[in-house]
Amino acid sequence: EIVMTQSPATLSVSPGERATLSCRASQSVSSNLAWYQQKPGQAPRLLIYGASFRATGVPARFSGSGSGTEFTLTISSLQSEDFAVYYCQQYKNWPPVTFGGGTKVEIK
Amino acid sequence: VQLLESGGGLVQPGGSLRLSCAASGFSFSTYVISWVRQAPGKGLEWVSGISGSGDDTYYADSVKGRFTISRDNSKNTLYLQMNSLRAEDTAVYYCAKRMTTAGFDYWGQGTLVTVSS
Numbered sequence: 001e002i003v004m005t006q007s008p009a010t011l012s013v014s015p016g017e018r019a020t021l022s023c024r025a026s027q028s029v030s031s032n033l034a035w036y037q038q039k040p041g042q043a044p045r046l047l048i049y050g051a052s053f054r055a056t057g058v059p060a061r062f063s064g065s066g067s068g069t070e071f072t073l074t075i076s077s078l079q080s081e082d083f084a085v086y087y088c089q090q091y092k093n094w095p096p097v098t099f100g101g102g103t104k105v106e107i108k
Numbered sequence: 109v110q111l112l113e114s115g116g117g118l119v120q121p122g123g124s125l126r127l128s129c130a131a132s133g134f135s136f137s138t139y140v141i142s143w144v145r146q147a148p149g150k151g152l153e154w155v156s157g158i159s160g161s162g163d164d165t166y167y168a169d170s171v172k173g174r175f176t177i178s179r180d181n182s183k184n185t186l187y188l189q190m191n192s193l194r195a196e197d198t199a200v201y202y203c204a205k206r207m208t209t210a211g212f213d214y215w216g217q218g219t220l221v222t223v224s225s
Binding site: 032034036038042043044045046049050055056087089091094095096097098099100101102 | 142144151152153154157166167168202204206207210211212213215216217218
């Protein structure tokens, strides 16, 4: 099973600042990597698939990069609605798909 | 696209429960659908998946032999039969539609399963 590790666990950022979230896979997943946003009491929302493709309706301030074992989600200028938990997920070796432990982006 | 789960509730350890997920707004039989759960205050855990035809099913090791996934394409509905439930199965259970070769693009709102005496 591929293990996904996210860092940091918590990221404190001021509105308008840039946020950089990391995700590492225990073995190569090529570009088979997705990012999700989850707000309290809500289901996850797909942001990025294929490591760098924004899902429908996702603002351009969200961008994904990386391949192989190292991936990054960047939020260029944090808005109030972006404070949430973010998960990465690999789907190269299905089943199972595996998720990272999450990064909580909180207001500084 | 809508996914609507139901069937959650409180059950004793060792008990059973069947979850349902009613789908609409897309060609249901075309897509892999999965169950993903989230224990209180924890992260996401994939539980099970099923092919569009229903011929192929997949399970996490943590539920293999206890949970059974199925679908009725005539009713656009996904099911999860959960037997021999344990306290560690307590979670919100989401159904999620898988993109053709990518992540999960649509999720239901979730249904809470609580296993406790």
